[in-house]
Amino acid sequence: xxxxxxxxxxxxSVTYSIVGLPSSNDSEFGVLVDETVFTLSxxxxxxxxxxVDAPIAKSTYHFVELxxxxxxxxxxxxxxxxxxxxxxxxxxFISANDIQKFSNVQFNIAGRVSRFEPKPSYNIQLAKGxxxxxxxxxxxxxxxxxxxxxxxxxxxxxxxxxxxxASRISYKRVYLNNVALGLYIFAEKYDKAWFDQNANxxxxxxxxxxxxxxxxxxxxxxxxxSDLRYISDDPSVYAEHGYKVAMEDKTEKKGFTVLADFxxxxxxxxxxxxxxxTENEKEIMDEWTKYLGAEVFLRNMVFEFLITGxxxxxxxxxxxxxxxxxxMHYFVYIGWDMELTFGNSPFPKSVQLEGDYxxxxxxxxxxxxxALFRVPYYRIYFESALQKIVTSIFEPRKxxxxxxxxxxxxxDDVKWDQExxxxxxxKDFKIPPQSxxxxxxxxxxxxKDSPKNTDNALKAEHLRISHEIIDYQKSIDGPTGxxxxxGIKEFIQNKYNNVNAHM
Numbered sequence: 433x434x435x436x437x438x439x440x441x442x443x444x445s446v447t448y449s450i451v452g453l454p455s456s457n458d459s460e461f462g463v464l465v466d467e468t469v470f471t472l473s474x475x476x477x478x479x480x481x482x483x484v485d486a487p488i489a490k491s492t493y494h495f496v497e498l499x500x501x502x503x504x505x506x507x508x509x510x511x512x513x514x515x516x517x518x519x520x521x522x523x524x525f526i527s528a529n530d531i532q533k534f535s536n537v538q539f540n541i542a543g544r545v546s547r548f549e550p551k552p553s554y555n556i557q558l559a560k561g562x563x564x565x566x567x568x569x570x571x572x573x574x575x576x577x578x579x580x581x582x583x584x585x586x587x588x589x590x591x592x593x594x595x596x597x598a599s600r601i602s603y604k605r606v607y608l609n610n611v612a613l614g615l616y617i618f619a620e621k622y623d624k625a626w627f628d629q630n631a632n633x634x635x636x637x638x639x640x641x642x643x644x645x646x647x648x649x650x651x652x653x654x655x656x657x658s659d660l661r662y663i664s665d666d667p668s669v670y671a672e673h674g675y676k677v678a679m680e681d682k683t684e685k686k687g688f689t690v691l692a693d694f695x696x697x698x699x700x701x702x703x704x705x706x707x708x709x710t711e712n713e714k715e716i717m718d719e720w721t722k723y724l725g726a727e728v729f730l731r732n733m734v735f736e737f738l739i740t741g742x743x744x745x746x747x748x749x750x751x752x753x754x755x756x757x758x759x760m761h762y763f764v765y766i767g768w769d770m771e772l773t774f775g776n777s778p779f780p781k782s783v784q785l786e787g788d789y790x791x792x793x794x795x796x797x798x799x800x801x802x803a804l805f806r807v808p809y810y811r812i813y814f815e816s817a818l819q820k821i822v823t824s825i826f827e828p829r830k831x832x833x834x835x836x837x838x839x840x841x842x843x844d845d846v847k848w849d850q851e852x853x854x855x856x857x858x859k860d861f862k863i864p865p866q867s868x869x870x871x872x873x874x875x876x877x878x879x880k881d882s883p884k885n886t887d888n889a890l891k892a893e894h895l896r897i898s899h900e901i902i903d904y905q906k907s908i909d910g911p912t913g914x915x916x917x918x919g920i921k922e923f924i925q926n927k928y929n930n931v932n933a934h935m
Contacts, residue, residue: 448472449483450495451605453612455507460500465493469503480607489513534562542571549576549898550854551614554606555621568625572606573617576898578771579907580920581846582838584617587739587770589834590825594731594817597630597766603845615842615849622753622766624679642756644679645691649743649750655881659749660799662699667692678753690756694723694763701803716807722762726804729765730814733801734821737792738927740784741770742777746794746801747883775910775918778882778891784923787930789818793884819935827928832921839908846904890916 448463450472461472461482466489472482492512496505538557546553554572558564575581581603588598599620606613620626627641647658651674658674667688675691697719720726736746744767745752751769756762775784786792795801804810824830882891894916906912910919918926 445485446488447483447485448493448495449475449481451481453480453607453610454497458500459497459506462496462498462503462505463493464496464505464508465489466491469496469498469505471498479610532564534558534564542573546574546576548856549574550856551576551898552855553616563625566625566629567620567623569621569623571619571621572604573619573771574614575617575771577894577917578776579846579897579902579904579912579917580839581615581617581842582835582908582920583739583772583774583776584619584770585838586831586835586920587735587767587773590821590831591732591735591767593825594735594821596728596731596735597764599626599768603842605845605848611855612852613855614852615845622678622755622768627679627755641679641681642758643677643681643690644756645688645754646676646678647745647749647752647754648674648676649748650674657749657881659745660695660698662695662799665692665696670695674749681756681758691754694754695799697723698799698803701806702799704806706806710808713807713809717809720804720807720810724762724800725757725760725764726810727813727817729800730804730810731817731821732765732767733795734814734818735767737789737795737818738821738826738931739770739773740775740777740779740786740923740927742772742779742883742886743769744773746792746798747779749798774920775923776916778886778888778894778916780885780887780890781915781918783885784918785926785930787927787932788934789814818931822928822931822935826924827932828921828925831924835908835921839904843904850901850904 448465448470450461452461454460462469463472463484463486465486470484470486472484475481475483494509494512496509497507498504499506536559538555540555542553542555551574553574553576556570556572558568558570560568562568564570573584575584578584585601588601591598592600599622602618604616604618606616622644624641627644647660649657651657651672653673656673663669663673670688670692675688677687680686701720717726733746736744741747741751743750745765751767753766753768754763755766757764775781777784789795795805805814882888893914897914897917902912902914902917906919907917908919908921910922912919
């Protein structure tokens, strides 16, 4: 119900703080300390922070919502907080001692069709020279079709555990103009600040970052996706085929030249005769090393296979980045947007729960995986990485305790989120129009096709998920009542059983 902060201000007293808004104009926040009620007042720092200085609890305390002007408790936390006995900070989203304020912030709706969801996602871009946790570009994901709020978090945390570069995920309660929008996934975006902290530490100033390309899946040509398929020797052509230059590099050629060279190399490898011999393997691998961190890419593909992403490289040539590392001078693959994973997709269950990677359409037909698997070493490496990741990270005995701790951490926030009215409540955008009825902005580059094996009936059903409230525990354990949405534990258990049977 409440995000709270408490900070010690003296040996015998403490500042109790709440981030939030009372449920009505006739109520106010309070704190119950050793059976004594203290009323919180609005802070001068922010209209959504309420505070009071009161004695340190001898035993426990908890926050309450009071009928205004009285000590009558209308709502209260269902648990007790332990006494604060020393100079400490207890905070969730806002530091008790440091409230950061920013100006000239770019704040806009994120995604191709997010503006048509009951609860949109947002992009945040801080002004030059201003940082939040070291970053300027951040994303607030609404988790519109993920009632667990855990699919992005679990995906990226698993990837980091396997030594892969990935965004860090946290959670925020978001208020806009004193209106509660809900619980959001707070994700670092891949920009210069992110690469400076995660990929370029200690580099000379002239090598601040490498070039960064983004695969967006959609193209202006029906039947084509940005899956690194060769199209032309003319680099400019790739701008029309679902690729973006997300970040320039002063030391590299401009535009799509570097990407086009890499795609041409992949195409050349695909045209070579297939050989199971290891006779020339070292020479072939030396050539690959000039263009790609192959082992990082293959570990990413292990995860895409395990979590069955509907909207990622294997399925759709979408939601990935290629970063030209200025130290090693090859591309590093980085995944992005993992909401439509772990049983949350319009794929039939037989496709989602496939246990044999050799039967996965994307692994067999995406140009990069197809080319790499022609080299015996890379196929063996993939199979070895798959076994290690399954047994050390993915299997239920390892992943379920992590899920359980996150569920315990989030359940009250999810309940709060589900009880809020939506900013687009009452507007039925299950089939997005071609233009935004509020701002007139044309929605460009909408996907012309769905991923292969998409079930159209499941896709139509899946559009309803963001308009429904799904019991939180059912979204974890399953069944959810939707054929296009498995419980996240339900998916992991069944996927593990099927994969394990083929290892």
